[in-house]
Amino acid sequence: MNTFMKGQSGQNDDRRSSLGLSLAFGIAVLSWRLIVLRAREAAQKLRVNDTTVLDYSDDACIENVVKSALQRGEYVGSRKLDDRRPKAMDHQVGGHPLQMAGRCVLKPIKLPQERMSRPEVAESIPDLDGDDLDPIKVYRGVRELAFYETMAAVNETDYNCLPSLFSLSKIPLLSELRLHTRVSSKGFFGSTKLMLSDMASIGLILCLPKCLGDSTVRNCVNAYRLALLDIEEELNVMKQIAKHTASYFGMVNIDGQGQSYHLVLDNLTLPYDRPNIMDLKVGRQVYEPAASISAQRHKIAKYPEQSAIGFRIVGMKAYSPSFSDGHDGYEIWGKPFGKGLRSKEDALGALRIFFLASYGTIGPHTKRVILSVIEQLIEIRNWFKCNSTLAFYASSILIVYEGNKTVRDKVDPNVKMIDFAHVCRDDEEHSGRHGYLYGIESLASMLRMLLLDANG
Numbered sequence: 001m002n003t004f005m006k007g008q009s010g011q012n013d014d015r016r017s018s019l020g021l022s023l024a025f026g027i028a029v030l031s032w033r034l035i036v037l038r039a040r041e042a043a044q045k046l047r048v049n050d051t052t053v054l055d056y057s058d059d060a061c062i063e064n065v066v067k068s069a070l071q072r073g074e075y076v077g078s079r080k081l082d083d084r085r086p087k088a089m090d091h092q093v094g095g096h097p098l099q100m101a102g103r104c105v106l107k108p109i110k111l112p113q114e115r116m117s118r119p120e121v122a123e124s125i126p127d128l129d130g131d132d133l134d135p136i137k138v139y140r141g142v143r144e145l146a147f148y149e150t151m152a153a154v155n156e157t158d159y160n161c162l163p164s165l166f167s168l169s170k171i172p173l174l175s176e177l178r179l180h181t182r183v184s185s186k187g188f189f190g191s192t193k194l195m196l197s198d199m200a201s202i203g204l205i206l207c208l209p210k211c212l213g214d215s216t217v218r219n220c221v222n223a224y225r226l227a228l229l230d231i232e233e234e235l236n237v238m239k240q241i242a243k244h245t246a247s248y249f250g251m252v253n254i255d256g257q258g259q260s261y262h263l264v265l266d267n268l269t270l271p272y273d274r275p276n277i278m279d280l281k282v283g284r285q286v287y288e289p290a291a292s293i294s295a296q297r298h299k300i301a302k303y304p305e306q307s308a309i310g311f312r313i314v315g316m317k318a319y320s321p322s323f324s325d326g327h328d329g330y331e332i333w334g335k336p337f338g339k340g341l342r343s344k345e346d347a348l349g350a351l352r353i354f355f356l357a358s359y360g361t362i363g364p365h366t367k368r369v370i371l372s373v374i375e376q377l378i379e380i381r382n383w384f385k386c387n388s389t390l391a392f393y394a395s396s397i398l399i400v401y402e403g404n405k406t407v408r409d410k411v412d413p414n415v416k417m418i419d420f421a422h423v424c425r426d427d428e429e430h431s432g433r434h435g436y437l438y439g440i441e442s443l444a445s446m447l448r449m450l451l452l453d454a455n456g
């Protein structure tokens with residue numbers, strides 16, 4: 001009896017445990033299916049936007065940029081400004097009027113305020129009409145801001161570990177996603193459509209199905225990883241550019257009313273007693289690929305020679321006590337002068353005027369100045385060669401050197417990139433990158449010709 005009962009209860013136990021097992025198996029299969037479904041859903045959301053540096057349809061991204069620039073301006077920018085009211089910039093050769101305060105220049109920034117939810121930002125909505133409805137114009141300010149903020153952020157973030165962490169085979173996805181969250185948490189690039197707060201949990205969900213070889217998840221994750229690698233490369237390029245631009249100290253609101261936002265930049269003319277300055281718009285094309293056909297025609301018609309010469313002199317000024325009719329001993333060459341240069345020979349002639357204005361001949365000092373400018377252009381060119389994604393349209397090179405020949409210990413010439421309102425991600429087809437390189441090389445080779453002329 002006992003044996004019989006034992007046998008029966010044993011069978012019951014077996015049945016129960018096999019039922020339990022089947023149930024557990026069923027639950028496991030169902031959970032697995034759910035996990036895979038959820039993982040596929042999450043994996044398909046992994047997108048990298050590669051259209052513009054700042055995706056201007058992304059309000060959250062714009063808000064982040066503005067907030068961060070204002071914070072930086074509060075902590076860093078305002079310390080660089082002194083108590084005096086900003087005044088008109090002394091040495092400006094192109095563009096819209098800038099102001100000067102302390103050691104800095106203040107460049108006005110118009111924000112696309114109608115998209116802003118922050119009240120103090122929303123107050124200064126510009127009147128949108130005509131040209132101002134063109135998104136390229138409406139967002140030019142915030143895109144320049146995004147450029148400087150990205151540059152500042154990558155230089156603050158310790159992301160040198162990226163190459164190993166991003167290694168495609170070995171590293172767990174989770175740390176990769178976390179790292180990316182850290183690098184782009186301010187959203188400057190507008191590069192990921194993923195909600196960053198979801199990153200960590202999504203990383204966990206993706207891990208197992210990916211490791212067990214679900215092809216949908218694996219393909220999406222791999223595509224995302226490759227896109228992140230491109231971004232990593234771009235961030236490296238952004239990190240390096242800092243030494244070729246004026247230092248950036250954030251954005252300030254100089255009248256405190258939410259009406260007057262300005263970028264705070266190092267004033268490049270300040271170290272010189274009498275700065276000689278030239279602003280050149282570099283590249284074969286000055287409009288972004290996304291510009292309307294009529295805008296493209298308008299820009300080309302303004303200076304058709306841009307494509308062949310590779311740059312346009314926007315303006316220049318040089319000091320010589322002999323310019324007695326000039327402003328404080330300065331002679332100034334404005335936009336019409338630059339637009340009147342119709343050939344490479346004309347452009348070379350203008351460069352000769354600029355580099356000879358204060359010293360009269362190409363003597364040892366002028367040679368040193370020209371050589372230093374060429375060297376700095378080559379550095380910019382070398383940096384640019386590492387850049388495979390960003391194109392600079394309508395961006396300028398500013399050249400400054402000492403125009404007072406009586407100054408004893410002359411500060412070295414300075415060559416910096418300025419004006420980043422039209423930086424775009426680029427492809428081979430549009431290839432604004434090649435146009436920019438062409439412009440830099442064209443300028444450097446004309447300067448070499450000046451030196452050869454002087455020697456010959």
Ligand SMILES: Nc1ncnc2c1ncn2[C@@H]1O[C@H](COP(=O)(O)OP(=O)(O)OP(=O)(O)O)[C@@H](O)[C@H]1O
Nearest residue numbers: 092093094095096246265266267268269279418419
């Ligand atoms: N960091 C700087 N230090 C000294 N001068 C500067 C600096 N940045 C700009 N400038 C001066 O301001 C001028 C205009 O600068 P920038 O091109 O950035 O302004 P913009 O209004 O966007 O010009 P544009 O209308 O040509 O696009 C330059 O030609 C230069 O003379």
Ligand SMILES: O=P(O)(O)O[C@@H]1[C@H](O)[C@H](O)[C@@H](OP(=O)(O)O)[C@H](OP(=O)(O)O)[C@H]1O
Nearest residue numbers: 095096137140298299302314335394421422
């Ligand atoms: O920086 P952005 O946004 O490109 O702004 C343009 C820039 O200031 C150009 O230098 C100017 O052309 P000029 O130098 O020839 O005056 C152009 O005028 P435009 O609108 O008349 O083309 C501006 O729109």
